Amino acid sequence: MTSPAPGGAGFAESEGGDKGGVRTALSGLTTRGRSFLAAGVAAAVCAYVLGQSDLLRVGLLLAVLPLVCATVLYRTRHRVAGSRRLSPARVPAGSETRVHLRMDNVTRLPTGLLMLQDRVPYVLGPRPRFVLDRVEAGGRREVSYRVRSDLRGRYPLGPLQLRLTDPFGMCELTRSFSAYDTLTVIPRVEPLPPVRLGGEAKGYGDGRQRSLALAGEDDVIPRGYRYGDDLRRVHWRSTARYGELMVRREEQPQRARCTVLLDTRAVAFRGAGPDSAFEWAVSGAASVLVHMLERGFSVRLLTDTGSSVPGEGSDGFAGASQEAADAAGMMMDTLAVIDHSDGAGLSRAYDVLRGGSEGLLVAFIGDLDEQQAAVAARMRHRSGAAVAFLLDSNAWGREPSDVAGPLHESGHRLRMLREAGWTAVAVPRGASLDEMWRQADRERTGAVAGSGGEGRS
Known part of the structure; x- marks a missing residue:
């Protein structure tokens, strides 16, 4: 950049x-x-x-x-061009990125002593300052510095400031450039083990569904021959009819789907900072999205507001090989700046799931009252498998809650979701997502075995 x-x-x-x-x-x-x-x-x-x-x-x-x-x-008429490059421009929280600055003297006159300063937000550290010696005509100078943030977000870097001084140190003038760059700090992504929560080994696993492009020899819908097509797929009847080489369409595998639901309601989470329950949920959603994309799933990110990322096409799912990187980038950018919503319920997310097709549903949910727990329980009927990670404010808050009633009864809401068919796991403070992921797999396997099901696929 x-x-x-x-x-x-x-x-x-x-x-x-x-x-x-x-x-x-x-x-x-x-x-x-x-x-x-x-x-x-x-x-x-x-x-x-x-x-x-x-x-x-x-x-x-x-x-x-x-x-x-x-x-x-x-x-003195100096013309100095500056550029900035971030390596990388998107970095997980807690990791460092290096900022490279380059100054070019585009005139025929040498400059004096230059003092270079870049503006950075407070959370990224102190403002970097550099002293550059005399830059000859047409010359350049390159410097770099590192920034780091434990908080996700989008942070502007710049504009760059130059201070020019005379050889005697009598005068100092400051000029600012207008361009700036943006550093995107995405949530931490934790590698997850390849468990089979959805009952499938892979996105194209043994349990996949297939949509056939032909229903029989008389119903063939051929297409034109493309370089690299197997000649055994040539459909001679259509070739004779159209006067050009035509091939049969093979059956197209339907990719397994996964929806990651992130509860962002302000009433469902308390506290702030890198160790808060909400940040754990955001990091967990990012980790699951990346994990499912790597396994070949078509994925989407859904929030309690009903908004879906990456988009509306194909029911909001994305994950084909040519667009997996773009989809992951869009979802990571969304999670980098996502914040609490003003909503009080999950009904909008339920409406989106109600009109969609079946697939794996992984939810990160905060506090639920009786009504919202019932809404979440009904989501299970619209997906092939459902896993919920519940973050209780009592377990994550530094002080005991003084609110009584079913709002904070995690055991009660866990039972409600499990009775509806969810694999529900309570997340204690500071828990590892890797361990919670394995625990969800163990509970699902035990539930399937206890009900006389098929267990692991």
Whole structure:
């Protein structure tokens, strides 16, 4: 990701004769320059009072030197181009990214001493500062620094600031570029073991469904021959009819589907920070999405508001080989900035699931009252298999809750979901998603075996 700064954003914009330009130049005087100016004025006054011409010459020299430096520095026409590159531009929370800065002198005049400063948000660390020596005509300088954030989000980097000083250190002028880049900090993604929560070994596993493109020899829907097609698939009757080589369509496998439901209701979570229950749920959703994409599933991210990522096409699912990376990027970008919703229920998510096809449903849910627990229980009937990770505020909060009733009775809501066919797991504070994932697999296997089912596929 490269962001060129405008070439004229440097030092060619000022007009030395206007009053604003004079004030700008004088405001750039450093402590040394102001001291020289004050000493020169004081020496000139003393020379006038005492009638000492030699002292007057010294005073004029001290006073004129910083003024000349400021005027020359301000009227010097430098054109400096800057660029920034992030490596990488999308990074998990808690990981570092390196920012590469490059300065190019695009004029025929060498620059003086340059002090380079990049603006970064407070959560990424202190502002990096660099001192660059004289840059020759047409030359360049490259520097880099590292940033790190434990909080997911999108953080602007820039604009870049340059400070130009004269050789004597009398004056210092600052110019800013206008371009900036964005660092995306996505949730932590934890590798998950390849369990079979959906009853399938893979996205194209043994239990897959297939949609046939032909119902019989007389119902063939052929297509034109493409380079690389097997000649054994040539359909000679259609070839003779259309006058060009035609091949039969083979049966197309239907990819197994997985919906990851993330509860973002503000009333369902308490606390904030990297160790909060909500951040655990966001990280868990990201981990499951990546895991299912790697196994060949078509996936989508669904929130309690009813919004679906990556989109509306094919019921909002994506995950074909050519679009898996794009789909994962879209969902990670969404999770990087996702926040609490103002909604109080899961009915919108239920409406989306009610109109969809069956598939694996993995839900990360916060506190549920009796009504919302019933809504969540009904979601099970619309999916082939359903796994719920329940995060109780009492277990995650630092202080015991003073709210009584079924809102915080995790055992009661667990029973409701399990009776509806969910594989429901209560997540204690600080639990590992890897262990919770394995526990869900063990509970599902035990439930299937106890009901006389087929167990693992």
